[in-house]
Amino acid sequence: xxxxxxxxxxxxxxxxxxxxxxxxxxxxxxxxxxxxxxxxxxxxxxxxxxxxxxxxxxxxxxxxxxxxxxxxxxxxxxxxxxxxxxxxxxxxxxxxxxxxxxxxxxxxxxxxxxxxxxxxxxxxxxxxxxxxxxxxxxxxxxxxxxxxxxxxxxxxxxxxxxxxxxxxxxxxxxxxxxxxxxxxxxxxxxxxxxxxxxxxxxxxxxxxxxxxxxxxxxxxxxxxxxxxxxxxxxxxxxxxxxxxxxxxxxxxxxxxxxxxxxxxxxxxxxxxxxxxxxx
Amino acid sequence: xxxxxxxxxxxxxxxxxxxxxxxxxxxxxxxxxxxxxxxxxxxxxxxxxxxxxxxxxxxxxxxxxxxxxxxxxxxxxxxxxxxxxxxxxxxxxxxxxxxxxxxxxxxxxxxxxxxxxxxxxxxxxxxxxxxxxxxxxxxxxxxxxxxxxxxxxxxxxxxxxxxxxxxxxxxxxxxxxxxxxxxxxxxxxxxxxxxxxxxxxxxxxxxxxxxxxxxxxxxxxxxxxxxxxxxxxxxxxxxxxxxxxxxxxxxxxxxxxxxxxxxxxxxxxxxxxxxxxxxxxxxxxxxxxxxxxxxxxxxxxxxxxxxxxxxxxxxxxxxxxxxxxxxxxxxxxxxxxxxxxxxxxxxxxxxxxxxxxxxxxxxxxxxxxxxxxxxxxx
Numbered sequence: 068x069x070x071x072x073x074x075x076x077x078x079x080x081x082x083x084x085x086x087x088x089x090x091x092x093x094x095x096x097x098x099x100x101x102x103x104x105x106x107x108x109x110x111x112x113x114x115x116x117x118x119x120x121x122x123x124x125x126x127x128x129x130x131x132x133x134x135x136x137x138x139x140x141x142x143x144x145x146x147x148x149x150x151x152x153x154x155x156x157x158x159x160x161x162x163x164x165x166x167x168x169x170x171x172x173x174x175x176x177x178x179x180x181x182x183x184x185x186x187x188x189x190x191x192x193x194x195x196x197x198x199x200x201x202x203x204x205x206x207x208x209x210x211x212x213x214x215x216x217x218x219x220x221x222x223x224x225x226x227x228x229x230x231x232x233x234x235x236x237x238x239x240x241x242x243x244x245x246x247x248x249x250x251x252x253x254x255x256x257x258x259x260x261x262x263x264x265x266x267x268x269x270x271x272x273x274x275x276x277x278x279x280x281x282x283x284x285x286x287x288x289x290x291x292x293x294x295x296x297x298x299x300x301x302x303x304x305x306x307x308x309x310x311x312x313x314x315x316x317x318x319x320x321x322x323x324x325x326x327x328x329x330x331x332x333x334x335x336x337x338x339x340x341x342x343x344x345x346x
Numbered sequence: 347x348x349x350x351x352x353x354x355x356x357x358x359x360x361x362x363x364x365x366x367x368x369x370x371x372x373x374x375x376x377x378x379x380x381x382x383x384x385x386x387x388x389x390x391x392x393x394x395x396x397x398x399x400x401x402x403x404x405x406x407x408x409x410x411x412x413x414x415x416x417x418x419x420x421x422x423x424x425x426x427x428x429x430x431x432x433x434x435x436x437x438x439x440x441x442x443x444x445x446x447x448x449x450x451x452x453x454x455x456x457x458x459x460x461x462x463x464x465x466x467x468x469x470x471x472x473x474x475x476x477x478x479x480x481x482x483x484x485x486x487x488x489x490x491x492x493x494x495x496x497x498x499x500x501x502x503x504x505x506x507x508x509x510x511x512x513x514x515x516x517x518x519x520x521x522x523x524x525x526x527x528x529x530x531x532x533x534x535x536x537x538x539x540x541x542x543x544x545x546x547x548x549x550x551x552x553x554x555x556x557x558x559x560x561x562x563x564x565x566x567x568x569x570x571x572x573x574x575x576x577x578x579x580x581x582x583x584x585x586x587x588x589x590x591x592x593x594x595x596x597x598x599x600x601x602x603x604x605x606x607x608x609x610x611x612x613x614x615x616x617x618x619x620x621x622x623x624x625x626x627x628x629x630x631x632x633x634x635x636x637x638x639x640x641x642x643x644x645x646x647x648x649x650x651x652x653x654x655x656x657x658x659x660x661x662x663x664x665x666x667x668x669x670x671x672x673x674x675x676x677x678x679x680x681x682x683x684x685x686x687x688x689x690x691x692x693x694x695x696x697x698x699x700x701x702x703x704x705x706x707x708x709x710x711x712x713x714x715x716x717x718x719x720x721x722x723x724x
Contacts, residue, residue, distance in 0.1 A: 264424065264428075280472070
């Protein structure tokens with residue numbers, strides 16, 4: 068008999084009840100192919116799947132977990148836990164007892180395909196978790212790394228070569244807004260001007276910094292690099308976004324404005340392959 | 347869905363392009379207040395523009411063209427249009443199939459003026475594609491001639507240009523309005539009154555030197571302004587002699603002594619419009635100048651004066667229409683932007699013969715009261 072504890076995409080909730088770390092919305096699925104039995108939720112009295120309540124209930128953890136782990140008979144497979152990445156991350160940080168119990172006695176698998184974009188101590192991490200996987204794959208994206216640096220107020224490569232602080236600030240604003248308008252909004256904001264004659268973006272109130280896009284050689288429909296021209300210094304930012312990479316463009320579009328608006332703080336974002344919050 | 351943007355350009359007397367308005371037509375009915383094809387007007391010179399830009403962002407053409415309008419004055423039309431287009435039109439989505447240099451972003455350019463600007467139909471857009479310009483004039487109804495008045499001091503002072511092939515009655519009216527200082531206009535550099543006052547007597551002029559001309563000119567312009575907004579315009583019979591001339595003793599300071607001079611301005615209704623007669627009479631001779639101009643209705647004049655006192659609404663459309671007798675008359679003055687939004691048949695491409703304009707009776711009052719809320723649906 069195969070038993071699966073499935074977590075909803077909704078985040079768990081902390082509680083003060085004794086012996087209960089949190090309330091999580093879950094459902095239990097029990098399948099017994101030999102006896103052609105399938106049911107949801109109603110342990111210990113199995114109901115036919117069609118009669119059982121669909122959907123998720125708020126369950127007190129880890130009480131519910133202990134009950135589930137105690138019930139199986141010897142021939143049963145280990146409990147499978149199907150859990151969305153954002154719930155997993157929440158449990159790891161805020162319900163460590165439950166999380167450790169899950170990891171030690173159940174088979175934890177990813178529910179739904181998800182991308183995790185996290186900024187921790189100024190360092191960007193991008194993880195990919197395929198549906199049903201038990202671990203994640205680390206991805207790299209120079210474009211998001213640039214956005215992460217900008218959100219911390221840093222323009223990579225400039226602090227050592229350019230002395231004028233005001234120019235660095237202007238460069239940060241220009242690169243940030245051009246990234247946002249090219250990838251997300253598809254329109255320039257009022258403060259950014261476009262010079263069709265030299266193909267450069269610049270700040271409307273100041274012409275000291277100019278930014279040009281260079282098409283990617285591998286993927287000509289995407290920019291491969293940005294060239295920032297300031298104070299007789301040209302700084303190149305490699306973007307190298309590859310649509311055949313594991314990071315879909317929609318995820319990139321979803322993560323970019325979030326990163327740019329992070330303002331240097333740490334944070335974590337989960338997106339499905341269409342760039343939306345997993346549901 | 348993409349949206350189509352239309353930019354309206356006016357050209358000042360020195361041929362520089364100015365953005366009068368931008369209209370955005372949206373095919374998505376869900377977001378427009380008035381249902382499908384809502385138009386969002388983006389107005390230069392105001393602080394708040396699009397009320398409900400569908401990405402939730404406000405586009406501020408005021409800062410787009412300003413904060414200091416001076417730099418824009420020297421931008422080439424290509425530079426200005428490319429810049430405006432990248433704020434008003436949807437740029438191609440990154441990663442969309444196809445080569446970026448093949449992307450075409452349609453942009454309608456409608457100009458208010460007699461000559462088409464010489465523009466390349468393709469202007470580089472961000473990302474390697476091009477804005478594809480559809481350039482056409484704003485076509486007034488066949489019976490109408492028009493002019494464009496800018497009253498925004500920051501754009502180099504008030505000025506007035508013709509929108510059509512030059513018509514002597516219309517051009518004369520522009521010159522006359524400039525001499526009279528209506529709507530804050532200044533006399534054209536080649537002021538006809540000044541030329542007449544300075545011209546030698548044997549060529550029909552007054553023969554004054556430039557120092558002596560100044561008070562005489564001021565006197566004539568004051569009389570002209572007084573008469574221009576005075577008296578019935580349509581009740582006078584066609585062949586009536588001088589009606590209600592304005593007259594004043596004008597000193598001849600250059601000559602000095604007891605010799606005195608009289609300035610006189612009068613108008614006669616001619617077949618086409620008005621003949622304005624300027625006279626300067628001294629003891630020994632009389633110099634006179636007849637100047638043809640279109641008739642000006644009192645209501646249009648009142649609106650023009652109000653337009654001059656409305657700095658927030660800088661663009662005005664002057665409509666000259668043929669009356670039943672074949673004469674020309676300045677009959678309507680509109681705030682150009684709401685008028686253009688209300689009459690897409692004047693500027694949308696592919697339309698047939700322009701229809702006759704139906705003028706809302708309160709059209710101009712609405713224009714003057716054009717509050718800077720920024721957006722208006724057609």
